[in-house]
Amino acid sequence: MSGVAEETVRRVNGLTARWAWATAEGTVFSAPGVWPLLAFLADGAAGPARAELSDALGVPADQAAGAARELLAGLSSMPGLDAALGVWTHHGLALREEWRAGLPAGAHGRFGDDLVTARERLDAWAAERTGGLVERMPVRLTRDSRMVLASALALRTRWRQPFTELPLQPDTGPWQDRTLRGLHRRSVRPDRVGVTGTPDGFVTALTVPGDTGVDVHLVLGEERMTPGQVLAAGVGIVERGLPLTAGGALPHGHVGPGLYVEQQPAVTPEPRTLDVTTVAYEVRADHDLLALSGLFGLITATDARTGHFPGVSDRPLAVGEARQSAVAQFGALGFRAAAVTAVPMAAGGLPQYRYETTVVRVAFDRPFGFLAADRDSRLVLAAGWVTDPAPYQATGLGPGPGPAITPSL
DSSP states (O other), X not given: OOOOOHHHHHHHHHHHHHHHHTOOSSEEEOHHHHHHHHHHHHHHOOHHHHHHHHXXXXXXXXXXXXXXXXXXHHHHHSTTEEEEEEEEEETTOOOOHHHHHTSXXXXXXXXXXXXXXXXXXXXXXXXXXXXXXXXXXXXXXXXXXXEEEEEEEEEEEEBSSOOEEEEEOOSSSTTTTXXXXXXXXXXXXXXXXXXXXXXXXXXXXXXXXXXXXXXXXXXXXXXXXXXXXXXXXXXXXXXXXXXXXXXXXXXXXXXXXXXXEEEEEXXXXXXXXXXXXXXXXXXXEEEEGGGGTTTTTOTGGGOTTSOOOTTTOSSOOEEOOOEEEEEEEEOSSEEEEEEEEEEEEEOOOOOOOOEEEEEEEEEOOSXXXXXXXXXXXXXXXXXXXXXXXXXXXXXXXXXXXXXXXXXXX
C-alpha cells in the first residue's frame, strides 16, 4: 500500500478533476505536484488567503501541513515514483521555526544575490529530480524573490505486456491524413477495457498495467464531449466511483466510443480476447497556475500590497508566480512522466484459421485522455489529453514494418 490516506487521495483527485475541466487540449498536468505546495502555504497563511487555500485543498488549514507530509511520504514510497519538495529562501529572509520544522528533512536551502548561480542550482534540482525530463525550474528569480517553494515528481513504469509498433493510418477523424506511430497488442484479458455512462456521454476506459504498481488509464469519450468531461469521468473510473461494464460482459456490436465486440477467425480455440490499438505520444505543457487562481486558492495571496503568510516569516510575503512544467511519454515498452511545480514568493506468413473467437476491439485513433495512477491507493499522479501523437518513422533497417493498421469502424 502507498501509505496515503483515502481522504487525502480523494482531495487530490478532486483537484485533478477540477483542473481537468479547465484544461485545453494537448496537455499534461499533475495535481499531486501542486497540492502539497498549497498545503504548506495554507499552514503559514492568515486571513482570506488562508481560507481560500483551505477551500482549494478541501482540508482545514491547520491540518494541511500534516496531510502534505503524509502525501509526500506516500509518494516517495511508491515503486517507480520519485517525489521531492524543496524550499529556498533568500539569505535575508528568516523563516519561523515552527513552519520550517514542518518541512521534510533536507528540503530547505538558501540563495543570495547572485541570481545566475541561484537559477543554475534550481534548474539542476529540477533536472536531477525528474531524470532530465524537466530541465528547468518553471519560474523566474528576480531581485524581489525572497522564497521559492517547489515540488518535483517523476514516474516510470514498463508494461507487463509490451505493444508492437506499426504504422497507424486512421480512416476518419482529425488524424486521418497522418501516418502515426501505432501501438498494437492482443491479450486474453478483455476485462482490461470497459465502458461507462456519464451525464455527458459514454466513455471507454482501458487499463494498461505497469510493472511498478502504476497503471495508465486511456479514456475515450463520445466525439462531442470535451477533454474536461472525459478526464473527469476518468478520475471517477480510477476511483471506482463510476461503474464500468467490462469487456467480458459486453454484447456484440459497437458498444462504446472506439469499442467493438465481434467474431473473428482464430488459429487456436481461444476465449474472448482483447485487441488494442493506440498511439505513441509525448505531451509537454507549461501551466500558469495564477491564470486559474480561484481553482488553486491563490486570489488573495497574490496581492503584493500586504503580507499573507505570517506563519512562514515575520517579513510580509505574497505569491509572485505559480507555474508547473509537465511531460508524459507513452511508448511500446512503457510510460514516463514528470512535473515540476514552483511558487516563488516576493517583498510526462498467413496462418490457417480453423476457429472463431470473440474479440473485444478498442481503438484510440482520435484525441483521448490518459491518467497515470497508483494501483493501490488509486491516486492520480498525472493526467492529460493527447491531440498530437507521434508520427511513424521507418528505421530503414530490414524489409519494413509490414502493412499499416487501419481501424475499421
